[in-house]
Structure formats: structure tokens, C-alpha cells
Amino acid sequence: MIRGKVAMKEEILKGLAQAVIDGDLDKAQHFSKEAIANKIDAYEAIMEGCAKGMNIVSQKYETGECFVPEVLCSAEAMTTAMDMLKPYLKADTTNVPKKVVIGTTQGDVHEIGKNLVTLMLEAGGFKVIDLGPDVSVEKFVETVKKENADICAMSSLMTTSMIFMPDIIKAVKAAKPDTVTMVGGGPLSPSTAETYGADGYAKDASVAVKVAKELTSKRD
Numbered sequence: 001m002i003r004g005k006v007a008m009k010e011e012i013l014k015g016l017a018q019a020v021i022d023g024d025l026d027k028a029q030h031f032s033k034e035a036i037a038n039k040i041d042a043y044e045a046i047m048e049g050c051a052k053g054m055n056i057v058s059q060k061y062e063t064g065e066c067f068v069p070e071v072l073c074s075a076e077a078m079t080t081a082m083d084m085l086k087p088y089l090k091a092d093t094t095n096v097p098k099k100v101v102i103g104t105t106q107g108d109v110h111e112i113g114k115n116l117v118t119l120m121l122e123a124g125g126f127k128v129i130d131l132g133p134d135v136s137v138e139k140f141v142e143t144v145k146k147e148n149a150d151i152c153a154m155s156s157l158m159t160t161s162m163i164f165m166p167d168i169i170k171a172v173k174a175a176k177p178d179t180v181t182m183v184g185g186g187p188l189s190p191s192t193a194e195t196y197g198a199d200g201y202a203k204d205a206s207v208a209v210k211v212a213k214e215l216t217s218k219r220d
């Protein structure tokens with residue numbers, strides 16, 4: 001029996017990853033339903049299924065094995081599965097939720113990675129205000145003040161858009177010194193984050209939750 005269950009889970013996780021790789025919406029819906037029906041942990045389904053598939057697409061894009069149209073289909077399949085699985089994510093409701101404002105910086109439409117970080121922060125008990133892609137410096141600052149946010153989190157996948165991060169960090173610190181800043185995304189690194197004056201950096205969504213908790217616990 002147990003062996004059957006493990007095999008079933010492996011098959012569903014593989015199915016989710018393949019659905020994203022193929023950019024197949026029907027398969028993404030089918031295996032999301034299967035994951036929910038078989039009570040597979042939504043966090044695992046997203047990270048070990050969908051995100052694994054998207055990272056394979058990412059590599060194929062790098063090696064020229066697939067192009068923007070296929071990547072767009074994969075992105076849509078990933079978003080479809082994430083939207084179906086999101087309501088089943090177990091949220092950590094122990095503490096009063098800290099508020100995070102997040103967005104992808106100016107001129108950048110990449111948001112899959114940012115959406116994964118948002119999802120994991122929500123699962124980690126944070127209240128997230130997601131400003132979406134292509135967010136101006138002014139919009140970040142305005143929302144941080146309006147929401148009295150604890151964290152301002154910035155995502156960039158392009159060298160042409162990461163350059164706005166130092167301006168956002170400086171402007172947020174000036175407007176609301178007690179707000180901490182966190183950055184991430186493909187072209188970022190711990191040393192770039194430090195140069196930009198960010199309080200935190202994380203290489204992926206699961207680490208982002210840990211870093212966010214550390215940054216806010218210091219302030220309690």
C-alpha cells in the first residue's frame with residue numbers, strides 16, 4: 001500500500017513538472033486536481049513539481065532548446081497550477097502577520113520567481129502586497145508607507161532592471177527607516193545585494209521565507 005502511495009505521488013509530481021515543461025494547461029489542471037485529490041502537500045507539489053519543471057524550461061531557454069513562445073506557455077501552465085494549489089497551502093498563523101510589499105522592478109515583466117516568493121511568504125504567515133511586474137521606485141515607496149510595511153522585497157531577472165534597486169532601497173529608508181529591504185532574482189548575488197545596501201538576499205523562495213523571518217524577528 002505505502003509503496004503504491006509513494007509511486008502515485010512521484011507520478012503526480014513528475015506530471016506537474018512535465019505539464020510546465022510542455023506548456024500544457026490541460027495537463028497542469030489534471031495533475032493539480034490529482035495532487036489535491038490525493039492530499040499531496042501543496043508546497044511540495046509547487047516546489048517539487050511545477051518549479052522543477054520551470055527550472056528545466058529555464059535551462060532549455062539558456063541552451064537555445066526553446067524560445068520565448070514556449071517559455072510563455074510554460075509560464076501560463078505554471079501559473080494555472082499555482083492558482084489551483086494555492087488555497088491548499090498550509091499557512092503558519094502563529095504570529096501577527098508581518099507585512100511585505102513585493103514587486104519586480106521597473107522595465108521587467110518577469111514574475112514567475114516573484115510569484116513563487118509571494119506564495120511561500122504567504123505560506124510562511126506573512127501578509128503580502130504584490131505590486132506585480134514593472135514597478136516604479138515611486139510605487140514601491142508609496143505602498144510601503146501606505147501599508148506601513150515591515151519588509152520591501154524587490155525582484156529582478158534582468159541586469160537592465162536590477163539597477164533600480166539601490167534607488168528603491170535609499171528612498172524606502174528615507175521614507176520609513178524601520179522597514180527592512182530584501183532582494184533576489186537571477187542576476188543578483190549576496191555581494192550585489194550588499195553593494196545595493198539591501199538588508200537581506202535570498203537565492204530562492206524557500207530561503208526567502210527564512211531570511212524574511214530573521215530580518216523581522218531582529219526588530220521585535
Ligand code: B12
Pocket residue numbers: 051054055057058061062068069071072075107108109110111112113114116117153154155156157158159160182183184185186187201202203204205206208
Ligand atoms: C520565463 C522567462 C521569460 C518570460 C517571463 C514570463 C513571466 N510571466 O514571468 C518571458 C517570455 C515573458 C520573458 C521575456 C523576456 N526575457 Co526572459 N527569461 C525567462 C527565463 C527563461 C526563466 C525565468 C524564470 O521564470 N525562472 C524560473 C523561476 C522559478 O526562477 P527565478 O525567476 O530565478 O526566481 C527564483 C529566484 O531567482 C528567487 N527570486 C526571484 N525573485 C526574487 C525576489 C526576492 C525578494 C527574493 C528573496 C528571491 C527572488 O526565488 C525564485 C524562486 O525560487 C529566464 C532564464 C533565467 N535563467 O532566468 C529568461 C531571462 C531572464 N530573460 C531574459 C530576457 C533578455 C528577456 C527579454 C528581453 C527577451 C526579449 N528579447 O524579448 C524579454 C524581457 C521583457 C521585459 N521587459 O522584461 C534574459 C535576461 C538577461 C539579463 N541578464 O538581463 C534571461 C536571463 C535569458 C537569457 N539568458 O537571455 N522571459
